[in-house]
Amino acid sequence: xxxxxxxxxxxxxxxxxxxxxxxxxxxxxxxxxxxxxxxxxxxxxxxxxxxxxxxxxxxxxxxxxxxxxxxxxxxxxxxxxxxxxxxxxxxxxxxxxxxxxxxxxxxxxxxxxxxxxxxxxxxxxxxxxxxxxxxxxxxxxxxxxxxxxxxxxxxxxxxxxxxxxxxxxxxxxxxxxxxxxxxxxxxxxxxxxxxxxxxxxxxxxxxxxxxxxxxxxxxxxxxxxxxxxxxxxxxxxxxxxxxxxxxxxxxxxxxxxxxxxxxxxxxxxxxxxxxxxxxxxxxxxxxxxxxxxxxxxxxx
Ligand SMILES: *[C@@H]1O[C@H](CO)[C@@H](O)[C@H](O)[C@H]1NC(C)=O
Ligand SMILES: *[C@@H]1O[C@H](CO)[C@@H](O)[C@H](O)[C@H]1NC(C)=O
Ligand SMILES: *[C@@H]1O[C@H](CO)[C@@H](O)[C@H](O)[C@H]1NC(C)=O
Numbered sequence: 001x002x003x004x005x006x007x008x009x010x011x012x013x014x015x016x017x018x019x020x021x022x023x024x025x026x027x028x029x030x031x032x033x034x035x036x037x038x039x040x041x042x043x044x045x046x047x048x049x050x051x052x053x054x055x056x057x058x059x060x061x062x063x064x065x066x067x068x069x070x071x072x073x074x075x076x077x078x079x080x081x082x083x084x085x086x087x088x089x090x091x092x093x094x095x096x097x098x099x100x101x102x103x104x105x106x107x108x109x110x111x112x113x114x115x116x117x118x119x120x121x122x123x124x125x126x127x128x129x130x131x132x133x134x135x136x137x138x139x140x141x142x143x144x145x146x147x148x149x150x151x152x153x154x155x156x157x158x159x160x161x162x163x164x165x166x167x168x169x170x171x172x173x174x175x176x177x178x179x180x181x182x183x184x185x186x187x188x189x190x191x192x193x194x195x196x197x198x199x200x201x202x203x204x205x206x207x208x209x210x211x212x213x214x215x216x217x218x219x220x221x222x223x224x225x226x227x228x229x230x231x232x233x234x235x236x237x238x239x240x241x242x243x244x245x246x247x248x249x250x251x252x253x254x255x256x257x258x259x260x261x262x263x264x265x266x267x268x269x270x271x272x273x274x275x276x277x278x279x280x281x282x283x284x285x286x287x288x289x290x291x292x293x294x295x296x297x298x299x300x
Pocket of ligand 3: 112130131132
């Protein structure tokens with residue numbers, strides 16, 4: 001028996017095995033959710049561990065759309081796949097990473113994107129990583145707050161509407177009045193307008209809030225009324241958008257009818273005017289009192 005030959009095989013296997021299994025994709029970067037109007041960048045990095053890189057292939061739902069093969073010519077190739085277009089000249093790959101830019105084509109761009117790396121002969125080892133990308137019509141603007149004024153008086157009735165931007169994903173609106181959510185009875189039906197565009201059905205939510213400016217939540221608020229509307233999309237907290245507006249809130253006063261105590265907007269002319277009016281009426285009251293005392297004292 002030729003033990004020398006067996007020993008050689010055994011050592012060869014020992015050396016060979018770790019190398020043969022070491023090749024792997026270390027990282028893949030595919031956006032989780034994007035707007036169909038955006039271009040996206042995909043990238044992947046890999047550790048060849050001594051193997052020579054044979055090719056990097058990108059697939060969408062198992063269809064190859066891009067190939068980098070540094071050992072052949074041409075080294076870059078792109079293939080037509082429904083839902084995407086590799087942007088001309090916007091790709092760069094080497095023995096450790098591969099990055100490319102795509103333009104999208106709406107809902108059909110949604111799918112599983114995979115980066116697959118292969119080593120060369122004799123093992124042709126393969127390694128891959130994949131991630132899902134959802135392509136939707138995302139809100140482009142913060143929600144709108146309609147019919148909200150810059151000044152309110154206590155006891156007044158307030159009505160305001162929040163409107164979300166159009167989106168193909170369901171949006172949830174939430175109101176905050178001085179940091180607190182309104183009561184259920186103060187919220188009025190969400191109207192849902194829809195229109196079809198770019199193979200999406202776009203929806204816009206409306207949520208009206210109505211309440212009297214009275215009670216604890218305004219008492220402690222330091223004469224400022226802050227209304228915030230938050231628009232959220234389920235499962236994608238990063239798409240949260242919000243809008244905040246504030247108004248000055250003046251005390252309701254029976255005696256002087258309306259005497260503002262403090263204003264959120266310090267340099268507003270009308271605020272100064274009403275402070276002046278407040279003083280004027282104070283002086284008038286003083287004069288009236290003197291006149292009254294004078295009249296009472298007048299001997300008849
Ligand atoms: C996407 O890339 C193309 C080609 O570079 C460019 O013409 C287009 O303006 C880009 N679109 C966006 C939204 O950046
Ligand atoms: C490969 O490309 C990336 C980014 O394009 C770069 O950071 C890296 O240094 C390159 N690696 C080599 C070995 O050239
Ligand atoms: C991609 O989405 C499909 C279908 O929702 C799911 O079965 C699969 O596990 C996801 N793959 C990854 C890598 O997240």
